Amino acid sequence: MSGPKICFVIGGPGSGKGTQCEMLVQKFGVAHFSSGDLLRAEVASGSERGQNLSATMAEGKLVSMDVVIQLLREAVDKSFAEHPDKIILLDGFPREIEQATKFEEKICAATYVLSFECSQEEMTKRLLSRALTSGRVDDNIETIKKRLVTFETATAPVLEHYKAAGRLVNVSAEADKQTIFDNTCKGLGLC
Ligand code: B4P
Secondary structure, three states, X not given: OOOOEEEEEEEOOXXXXXXXXXXXXXXXXXXEEEHHHHHXXXXXXXXXXXXXXXXXXXXXXXXXXXXXXXXXXXXHHHHHHHOOOOEEEEEOEOOOHHHHHHHHHHOOOOOEEEEEEOXXXXXXXXXXXXXXXXXXXXXXXXXXXXXXXXXXXXXXXXXXXXXXXXXXXXXEOOOOHHHHHHHHHHHHOOX
16 A cells, blocks of 8 residues: 555645635545644643644744654544545645655655645745734744744745755736635645
8 A cells, every 4th residue: 555645735834724724625525734733732742742832833933843843643543544545735744854854754754745835924924814813822023033034944945945946836826815725626636
């Protein structure tokens, strides 16, 4: 049997990764795991593993790669065992080159690498709007600025890496949600 069909979903903070992933789940029944959600769930569980995560996330920094990869490995293994045919979206992963190479070496290669491109102004506007209701420790202007820097320094090289390898599906994320979704489906060859 072949391995899981993985789709990496990359984009700046507030570029709409989670929003588009939800739309893909609704339309195609794909599996969806957000690294951010898995980390927040780990913090909420009160586990030893989750103890240091919250402070790192509130700083707008990346948490330890080993923790993220372990959480995703557990989620991917479970999903693949239960539904081997489903595409698995990994939302917010990889966020640095080492995450990409380690995952592809140790777990499996990604079938798709999807990127949402959005200006810093638009991402900041969306996150400040989400901050009104999200209650998240990282949805505030100081942390948003730091998250944007983390994206430019750590994650932009991931995009260059996959672009150079001819594996990147790049979608503009500055439009209404349905237009972005239509372009995403086209880019992935799903419609
Ligand atoms: P995430 O949880 O991934 O947070 P995000 O980047 O804000 O999410 P997203 O882009 O999905 O935004 P959304 O759709 O909600 O990461 C949080 C933190 O976790 C990181 O800073 C880091 O510390 C840690 N972390 C996560 N993954 C990690 C990893 N792999 N390694 C290490 N650390 C990691 O959209 C945002 C808002 O915009 C919403 O309110 C939405 O309604 C709105 N919106 C979406 N699309 C829109 C559109 N087209 N027009 C207008 N508004 C739109």
